[in-house]
Amino acid sequence: xxxxxxxxxxxxxxxxxxxxxxxxxxxxxxxxxxxxxxxxxxxxxxxxxxxxxxxxxxxxxxxxxxxxxxxxxxxxxxxxxxxxxxxxxxxxxxxxxxxxxxxxxxxxxxxxxxxxxxxxxxxxxxxxxxxxxxxxxxxxxxxxxxxxxxxxxxxxxxx
Amino acid sequence: xxxxxxxxxxxxxxxxxxxxxxxxxxxxxxxxxxxxxxxxxxxxxxxxxxxxxxxxxxxxxxxxxxxxxxxxxxxxxxxxxxxxxxxxxxxxxxxxxxxxxxxxxxxxxxxxxxxxxxxxxxxxxxxxxxxxxxxxxxxxxxxxxxxxxxxxxxxxxxx
DNA sequence: ATTATTACTGAATATTATTCTGAATTTATA
DNA sequence: TATAAATTCAGAATAATATTCAGTAATAAT
Numbered sequence: 001x002x003x004x005x006x007x008x009x010x011x012x013x014x015x016x017x018x019x020x021x022x023x024x025x026x027x028x029x030x031x032x033x034x035x036x037x038x039x040x041x042x043x044x045x046x047x048x049x050x051x052x053x054x055x056x057x058x059x060x061x062x063x064x065x066x067x068x069x070x071x072x073x074x075x076x077x078x079x080x081x082x083x084x085x086x087x088x089x090x091x092x093x094x095x096x097x098x099x100x101x102x103x104x105x106x107x108x109x110x111x112x113x114x115x116x117x118x119x120x121x122x123x124x125x126x127x128x129x130x131x132x133x134x135x136x137x138x139x140x141x142x143x144x145x146x147x148x149x150x151x152x153x154x155x156x157x158x159x
Numbered sequence: 160x161x162x163x164x165x166x167x168x169x170x171x172x173x174x175x176x177x178x179x180x181x182x183x184x185x186x187x188x189x190x191x192x193x194x195x196x197x198x199x200x201x202x203x204x205x206x207x208x209x210x211x212x213x214x215x216x217x218x219x220x221x222x223x224x225x226x227x228x229x230x231x232x233x234x235x236x237x238x239x240x241x242x243x244x245x246x247x248x249x250x251x252x253x254x255x256x257x258x259x260x261x262x263x264x265x266x267x268x269x270x271x272x273x274x275x276x277x278x279x280x281x282x283x284x285x286x287x288x289x290x291x292x293x294x295x296x297x298x299x300x301x302x303x304x305x306x307x308x309x310x311x312x313x314x315x316x317x318x
Numbered sequence: 319a320t321t322a323t324t325a326c327t328g329a330a331t332a333t334t335a336t337t338c339t340g341a342a343t344t345t346a347t348a
Numbered sequence: 349t350a351t352a353a354a355t356t357c358a359g360a361a362t363a364a365t366a367t368t369c370a371g372t373a374a375t376a377a378t
Contacts, residue, residue: 009225013188017226020219024183027365044369045325054225059311060179061216067176067315068167074270086307092307096340101307102231111301115313132184139313142270148245148260149252152218152311154274156226186334197358202336204356 009054014038014156016045017054021153024058061152067117071122072144076108078137088135095129108140119143168213173315175204176213179314183217219231220311228274230281231303235267238294247294254288267299278302 009017012035019031028039028046035042049055064070079088092101100113115123122141130136147158160277168176169196178190187198187205194201223229238247251260251271259272275281281300289295 001171009230010193014219014226017221022218022220024217024219028367029365035295040328040363040367040369054222055219057220058183058224059181059218059220060214060235061311061315062180063174063215065314066211067173068314069292074261074263077203079178086305089307096195099228099311100309102303103305103307104233104310105302105304111303120339135239143262144261144265144270146239146245146262148248148262149257150259150261152220154221154223154226154228155255156221184362187336188334197338198334199338200357 011159013045013049013054014036014159016042016049018156019045020058021053021156044148066114068117071113071116071118072147073116073122074142074144076104076113076142077110077112077115078107078139079109079135080094080137088133091133091135095125097125097129170318172208172213173203173318175201179205180315191240195241204285213280222276227276230275230277231306232273232275232281233268233303234271234273234302235263235299236271237266237295237296237298238268240294247292250290250292250294254284256284256288256300269280 016031019026019034028042032039034044042070064072076086077092086103089101089103089110092098092110096114097116099115099116100111101154102111103109104111114122114125116125126139126141131140174194175190178185178193187201191198191201205214223231236247236251245262248260248262248269251257251269256273256275257271258274259269259270262268262272273281273284275284285298289298
């Protein structure tokens with residue numbers, strides 16, 4: 001992974017990001033009309049945004065309930081010798097049900113977002129996967145009752 | 160929004176979801192080869208997955224740092240008269256910097272994910288937006304120091 | 319000022335999406 | 349169980365789009 005120095009995105013780049021964030025399957029032709037440019041020019045810019053790792057992925061968002069993932073939970077953890085050491089986090093990141101792993105400031109060390117079918121399978125995950133990570137000292141699980149908003153779109157600046 | 164009863168996804172649907180989750184710009188031709196089907200048949204299935212709200216969006220994931228969003232925070236909140244009442248959550252959901260709003264079990268009521276440029280702009284957001292929501296009684300902000308993993312891909316079952 | 323680099327247009331071509339017909343399969347119903 | 353209805357699919361035809369490329373304009377660098 002290359003370090004990205006000097007990413008300078010102009011107004012057109014930001015507009016492209018805004019469009020693709022809303023619908024990644026938008027055509028170059030459509031974007032070109034929107035931006036009043038030739039499709040080839042738009043394509044060139046998109047390719048560059050990919051190369052510069054500004055766009056990191058094109059993904060389809062799937063309704064979790066449709067694939068039987070009805071339980072969402074956030075887990076706060078404390079870990080031993082965790083200061084500056086990310087091995088625990090790396091282990092957590094390997095677990096496929098774990099969507100997010102954040103190192104946080106404050107009392108706890110890690111905040112983890114997990115999605116499973118139900119509470120039984122969360123329990124199984126904790127028994128089978130979390131318990132293997134010996135550096136974890138304590139955990140506190142917060143079950144989500146209802147998700148009111150869940151977006152990944154970023155607020156893209158004007159300039 | 161139509162309620163989705165009886166979503167029955169077969170092996171092929173799940174395979175399509177797996178492919179599009181990895182890369183939403185994959186062509187029907189490519190998927191068709193992978194699945195050993197005609198492109199037209201794949202297209203038909205994709206359209207149905209969209210209609211059934213199984214696929215909810217095609218989106219480009221953008222590197223937050225590239226658009227000057229370097230601060231990520233989780234905020235736990237308590238609210239008054241919140242039992243069964245989602246008005247506070249709805250108000251929170253309107254704020255564009257708020258990516259997620261979850262109603263949670265436990266001591267607190269809401270868990271909110273927010274992304275801003277820096278701590279100053281988070282402060283500004285709290286002053287300008289959160290403070291307007293009078294039902295919020297207390298908040299606890301957790302700053303993310305580093306994100307080790309952040310994916311939206313779901314673990315799609317075999318069958 | 320001159321050169322080098324970058325960004326763009328527009329045309330040509332390659333690839334893909336989309337539509338449609340008919341066949342095969344599955345499901346529902348009598 | 350036989351029949352009808354609905355669904356799913358393949359394959360061909362067509363429409364739309366992606367991609368490449370050469371040349372030009374604009375910008376930046378020396």
